[in-house]
Every structure is written in structure tokens, then in C-alpha cells.
Amino acid sequence: MSTTSSSPAGTESEEARVVDAAPKQLLIGGKWRPATGDRTYEVEDPSTGRALCSVADATPSDGLAALAAAHEAQASWAKHPPRERGEILRRAYELIQQRHEDLALLMTLEMGKPLPEARGEVTYASEFFRWFAEEAVRIGGDYAVAPSGSGRFLVTQQPVGPTLLITPWNFPMAMGTRKIGPAIAAGCTSVIKPAHQTPLSMLALAEILQEAGLPDGVLNVVTAVGAGSVMEPMIRDGRARKLSFTGSTSVGRKLIEQSAEQVLNVSMELGGNAPFLVFADADLDVAVDGAMQAKMRNIGEACTAANRFYVHEDVAEEFSRKLADRMGSLRIGRGVRDDVEVGPLIDATQLGKVDELVNDAVGRGAEVVVGGSVHGGEGYFYPPTVLKNVPLESRMTREEIFGPVAPISTFTDEQTAIDEANNTEYGLVAYVYTQDLHRALRVSEALESGMIGLNQGVVSNPAAPFGGVKASGLGREGGKVGIDEFLETKYIAIGGL
Structure with a gap:
């Protein structure tokens, strides 16, 4: 970093x-x-x-x-x-x-x-x-x-x-x-x-x-x-x-x-508690680009931010490494500089919450790939963080992180990915990465979400309807x-x- x-x-x-x-x-x-x-x-x-x-x-x-x-x-x-x-x-x-x-x-x-x-x-x-x-x-x-x-x-x-x-x-x-x-x-x-x-x-x-x-x-x-x-x-x-x-x-x-x-x-x-699904047939470079947009837009402080990454076990290791390389290279600092890519969180309360959620996941067995601890110095900075093998019982799988933290879990079959994605009271946005047209349509229709980013990491557009279902x-x-x-x-x- x-x-x-x-x-x-x-x-x-x-x-x-x-x-x-x-x-x-x-x-x-x-x-x-x-x-x-x-x-x-x-x-x-x-x-x-x-x-x-x-x-x-x-x-x-x-x-x-x-x-x-x-x-x-x-x-x-x-x-x-x-x-x-x-x-x-x-x-x-x-x-x-x-x-x-x-x-x-x-x-x-x-x-x-x-x-x-x-x-x-x-x-x-x-x-x-x-x-x-x-x-x-x-x-x-x-x-x-x-x-x-x-x-x-x-x-x-x-x-x-x-x-x-x-x-x-x-x-x-x-x-x-x-x-x-x-x-x-x-x-x-x-x-x-x-x-x-x-x-x-x-x-x-x-x-x-x-x-x-x-x-x-x-x-x-x-x-x-x-x-x-x-x-x-x-x-x-x-x-x-x-x-x-x-x-x-x-x-x-x-x-x-x-x-x-x-x-x-x-x-x-x-x-929101947006799931980000990466299937084995996904173009991983496209998926990582989308993950950077969906996770790091606004320092992760967005209701549309990817909050839970579910990646097929066949590509999880490669996806985690590529995402960690990208997130770990981001420049942190006061946002008034044009070369800064990650600014501070909004206040001490939010900084404490993000740190607490990461510590909870690590305490339950998640592995830190990059980041994972409070950035020193003045201001409310938290480094871009990637966690892998995040247990499904971790708090961050249920709560909005609202920070630059990407927790990665794995799945083996399509229905399991859908079930885990829908296992939340929220339903604002979900992201799906696959090159299989039939799977894309099946999964998009099955996800309980008001918006879907299909091979795309940004869904917001003034000309499109924005909103969610369930508690979103x-x-x-x-x-x-x-x-x-x-x-x-x-x-x-x-x-x-």
C-alpha cells in the first residue's frame, strides 16, 4: 500500500x-x-x-x-x-x-x-x-x-x-x-x-x-x-x-x-448488503474491475457498495489475489490531492465500526490478504482491506460495512450462491459476473434485489430507477x-x- x-x-x-x-x-x-x-x-x-x-x-x-x-x-x-x-x-x-x-x-x-x-x-x-x-x-x-x-x-x-x-x-x-x-x-x-x-x-x-x-x-x-x-x-x-x-x-x-x-x-x-457473485466462467479481469467500482466507490461508504463477495471455489484464490493487488496499491491521504485514491471515513464512529467488523471476522477465522488494521495518524483513515475465507456467521455478512473492506467467501454451486445472496433482510442491489447468458438471466431473476449489476460494477444512473426491496x-x-x-x-x- x-x-x-x-x-x-x-x-x-x-x-x-x-x-x-x-x-x-x-x-x-x-x-x-x-x-x-x-x-x-x-x-x-x-x-x-x-x-x-x-x-x-x-x-x-x-x-x-x-x-x-x-x-x-x-x-x-x-x-x-x-x-x-x-x-x-x-x-x-x-x-x-x-x-x-x-x-x-x-x-x-x-x-x-x-x-x-x-x-x-x-x-x-x-x-x-x-x-x-x-x-x-x-x-x-x-x-x-x-x-x-x-x-x-x-x-x-x-x-x-x-x-x-x-x-x-x-x-x-x-x-x-x-x-x-x-x-x-x-x-x-x-x-x-x-x-x-x-x-x-x-x-x-x-x-x-x-x-x-x-x-x-x-x-x-x-x-x-x-x-x-x-x-x-x-x-x-x-x-x-x-x-x-x-x-x-x-x-x-x-x-x-x-x-x-x-x-x-x-x-x-x-x-443495503449487496452480494457480489463471481461464477467460475466469469472473466476475472472484468470481475476485478467491477469489484473495484462496486467496493471502492466513495471509499466503500455507499448503500450500493459490494458488501459480500461470493466467489466460486475454482477461481476464488486468483480473484482474491488480483483484488488484493489492486486494493493494496491504492493511495491513501487527504482527498484534496489529485493523486489520492482513498480518503478518510466520515467520522470516528464509522472508523470504529469498520475496525470492529474486521476484527470480528478475523476472530472467527477469516484471513487478511491486505490491510486489516487502522491507518495511523490524524483523520479517520482505514486502509483498503481484503479478507478471504470469511465465515458466513461473521457480522459483516449481515451488517453494512460502509468502508473499504472486501470479505470473500466461496461457493460450489449456483443455487448455494443464490441462497447465500438472498440470506439477508436487505435487497437493494446485487452484482453478478458470468459469461453464460442463461445463468445470467436465471440468477438475475432469482436474486431478491431491486437492482442488478450484470457484469457491471456501477448501477446508479439518473435515467434509471433506483431503489430496493425488503428492508432496503x-x-x-x-x-x-x-x-x-x-x-x-x-x-x-x-x-x-
């Missing part, structure tokens, strides 16, 4: 400039304002453990004020011409492109991912605005003659109403645009609560939308350490009509319970169906004909 210096490619003044330029207050009704009582909290740089800046720490009353602003703006926004809603998103897309480098650096500073990955996320995030700009004018309906011939059916789609959006820290801009884009396109107002670890990307995005012409109150942003205390009153208030959440399954369950009181429309993109969530984001999550269907029966 090679390690780079922690000194940045740019200057400290460049880092300070992009942090200073980002808003630090709440956005409520089109106005930037401090939290009640001027409460603030510090945003940490995970590569150093030091504070970057302070942002507003919203109170429950601030959250309700944001909801009131969204509620007040809803009627007029729902009537806003779809073409102009799309043009606002298009202008925002173009502004993101213009500020691509600054947004990427800001993301790297608050989240830790290396600059090349941050640049990739900024591009990915902007594409949701471009996609939904085009979908705003494609909201459909239906008109039909009743089967009896005595009436007509008119079916329309209307905005669901004010929405509550909660986004995670691992993709601080893309998870926002994936929700904000369809909400704006559909004619819904929103209150968004970004993860407390990574508020700056969302605040910068909100400022861009203001500049693009989004009317006051259509998007409101509340930043807070205590997400539950701020969100629960809004969820139970009655003025919101939808909740869209991306995060852990445990939190998602609590939010669904809270939403039941008002019978809120909910979309849940929750946890409800609903879909992106693609043609993404806007449907923010629309209600109204049926008008026409008589007298």
Missing part, C-alpha cells in the same frame, strides 16, 4: 475561500437567517478531525417555520408552468457545471472523498437536474370512454404537496438533487434536512437554485445536529404530505412509524418513475354524455 503526503494540491487559502463562500444559515421562505437563539455547530474535516466552520443548528420551531413557508408557497408553485419549472432546473444544472471545481473541493473538505470522486458526484448530481428538467413537461394523464359507453374517465396527475426531504452524508449533493429535482419538476415545495456532517454542499446547492430563479419558499433548508427533534414535529404536523428519506433502515423504520399518524406518502431508500426501502428515485413519487393521481368521472 502506498501513502501520499497530507498536504493539499491547492492552497489553504483556496480551501478557506470555498468554505467561506458557502452559506452557513438556514434558508426559510427565501431568506437566509440564523437559527433561533443563534445556535450553531461545527462541521468537521474528516481527514484531519478539525473544524472547517460553524453552521446554523436549527430548533424544532425553525423546522416548523420552514414547513410553514413551504405550505404557503405550495398553491402558487403547483400552478407554475411546467416549462418554467424545467427551465429553473436547467439553469441550476448549468450553474453547477460552471462551479464544478469549487463544489467538488467543498464536498471533499466536508465529506472526505478524493477530489476525482467529488468531481464525479458533482457531475452525477447535476444530471438529476437535467433529467428532471426534461420530465417536468412530460407529466401525463389519461382520457378514456367508460366501458359502458355512458361516461368518460379523465385521469390527471397533480403535485402531492409540501414534502420533507432527508439526505445522508455519503453523497451530500447527489442525494439532494435526486429528491429536489423531481419535487420541483412535479410542482411540490420542500423542506430539506441534510446530514449534519455534510451541510455545506446542500447549502451551496440551495443558493444555486435561488440564483436560477426558484421562487421563495419552494425550497427551504434546515441544518441541525438533532435531526429527530427537528423533523418529528414537521412529520406529525399535518401540513406536509410526503416524506422522502435516504439513510439507514433503522432510522427509516422510525420515520415510517412517525409518518403513519398523518398517513404521509413515504419514499424510503434504506440500507419503498419507492424508486430517478428514471421515468422518479417524478411519480411526487405526484398524486386524480380520477374525474364525467357523466351526461
Whole structure:
């Protein structure tokens, strides 16, 4: 494993400039304002453990004020011409492109991912605005003659109403645009609560939308350490009509319970435990390339990350060696350098969890091929790690690792691989590597997963539906169906004909 210096490619003044330029207050009704009582909290740089800046720490009353602003703006926004809603998103897309480098650096500073990955996320995030700009004018309906011939059916789609959006820290801009884009396109107002670890990307995005012409109150942003205390009153208030959440399954369950009181429309993109199946006939070089994408994207801190590698026993040794060679050669360091490939984990809690899961597996008999211990020095770094012969009873076969660790187990027959892959409460994504067309289709259909990467290590695409089954969530984001999550269907029966 090679390690780079922690000194940045740019200057400290460049880092300070992009942090200073980002808003630090709440956005409520089109106005930037401090939290009640001027409460603030510090945003940490995970590569150093030091504070970057302070942002507003919203109170429950601030959250309700944001909801009131969204509620007040809803009627007029729902009537806003779809073409102009799309043009606002298009202008925002173009502004993101213009500020691509600054947004990427800001993301790297608050989240830790290396600059090349941050640049990739900024591009990915902007594409949701471009996609939904085009979908705003494609909201459909239906008109039909009743089967009896005595009436007509008119079916329309209307905005669901004010929405509550909660986004995670691992993709601080893309998870926002994936929700904000369809909400704006559909004619819904929103209150968004970004993860407390990574508020700056969302605040910068909100400022861009203001500049693009989004009317006051259509998007409101509340930043807070205590997400539950701020969100629960809004969820139970009655003025919101939808909740869209991306995060852990445990939190998602609590939010669904809270939403039941008002019978809120909910979309849940929750946890994953993605299996990565490599059959004996797979092209191993292609499989290793895919494994690097599926495992190491975002330092492994992704719900789509390959979490369990099941490799046919005939090729397991070669696959393990090739994957270890690739992962062990990655450069670790502070992500502001262009030559860094692995940044820090998000915080000390996540670092401790990854280390605990590795120690558990090794204690049960797993063998460390590369990595396997906490990287020294400041920041929350964990080295890329490959474990082989991981016992199926290890905790990491049941829990999301959310770190750069690839645990490899073996199988002997197709059905065993399928059974092990499905032996989880989760069902977000699965990866399959085989050159046998019939096997590819059989296995893909048998896997209990909302998405399949077939000889491909990346499945996310703004033009495709994203979501899972079982405990991995409800609903879909992106693609043609993404806007449907923010629309209600109204049926008008026409008589007298």
C-alpha cells in the first residue's frame, strides 16, 4: 500500500475561500437567517478531525417555520408552468457545471472523498437536474370512454404537496438533487434536512437554485445536529404530505412509524448488503474491475457498495489475489490531492465500526490478504482491506460495512450462491459476473434485489430507477418513475354524455 503526503494540491487559502463562500444559515421562505437563539455547530474535516466552520443548528420551531413557508408557497408553485419549472432546473444544472471545481473541493473538505470522486458526484448530481428538467413537461394523464359507453374517465396527475426531504452524508449533493429535482419538476415545495456532517454542499446547492430563479419558499433548508427533534414535529404536523428519506433502515423504520399518524406518502431508500457473485466462467479481469467500482466507490461508504463477495471455489484464490493487488496499491491521504485514491471515513464512529467488523471476522477465522488494521495518524483513515475465507456467521455478512473492506467467501454451486445472496433482510442491489447468458438471466431473476449489476460494477444512473426491496426501502428515485413519487393521481368521472 502506498501513502501520499497530507498536504493539499491547492492552497489553504483556496480551501478557506470555498468554505467561506458557502452559506452557513438556514434558508426559510427565501431568506437566509440564523437559527433561533443563534445556535450553531461545527462541521468537521474528516481527514484531519478539525473544524472547517460553524453552521446554523436549527430548533424544532425553525423546522416548523420552514414547513410553514413551504405550505404557503405550495398553491402558487403547483400552478407554475411546467416549462418554467424545467427551465429553473436547467439553469441550476448549468450553474453547477460552471462551479464544478469549487463544489467538488467543498464536498471533499466536508465529506472526505478524493477530489476525482467529488468531481464525479458533482457531475452525477447535476444530471438529476437535467433529467428532471426534461420530465417536468412530460407529466401525463389519461382520457378514456367508460366501458359502458355512458361516461368518460379523465385521469390527471397533480403535485402531492409540501414534502420533507432527508439526505445522508455519503453523497451530500447527489442525494439532494435526486429528491429536489423531481419535487420541483412535479410542482411540490420542500423542506430539506441534510446530514449534519455534510451541510455545506446542500447549502451551496440551495443558493444555486435561488440564483436560477426558484421562487421563495419552494425550497427551504434546515441544518441541525438533532435531526429527530427537528423533523418529528414537521412529520406529525399535518401540513406536509410526503416524506422522502435516504439513510439507514433503522432510522427509516422510525420515520415510517412517525409518518403513519398523518398517513404521509413515504419514499424510503434504506440500507443495503449487496452480494457480489463471481461464477467460475466469469472473466476475472472484468470481475476485478467491477469489484473495484462496486467496493471502492466513495471509499466503500455507499448503500450500493459490494458488501459480500461470493466467489466460486475454482477461481476464488486468483480473484482474491488480483483484488488484493489492486486494493493494496491504492493511495491513501487527504482527498484534496489529485493523486489520492482513498480518503478518510466520515467520522470516528464509522472508523470504529469498520475496525470492529474486521476484527470480528478475523476472530472467527477469516484471513487478511491486505490491510486489516487502522491507518495511523490524524483523520479517520482505514486502509483498503481484503479478507478471504470469511465465515458466513461473521457480522459483516449481515451488517453494512460502509468502508473499504472486501470479505470473500466461496461457493460450489449456483443455487448455494443464490441462497447465500438472498440470506439477508436487505435487497437493494446485487452484482453478478458470468459469461453464460442463461445463468445470467436465471440468477438475475432469482436474486431478491431491486437492482442488478450484470457484469457491471456501477448501477446508479439518473435515467434509471433506483431503489430496493425488503428492508432496503419503498419507492424508486430517478428514471421515468422518479417524478411519480411526487405526484398524486386524480380520477374525474364525467357523466351526461
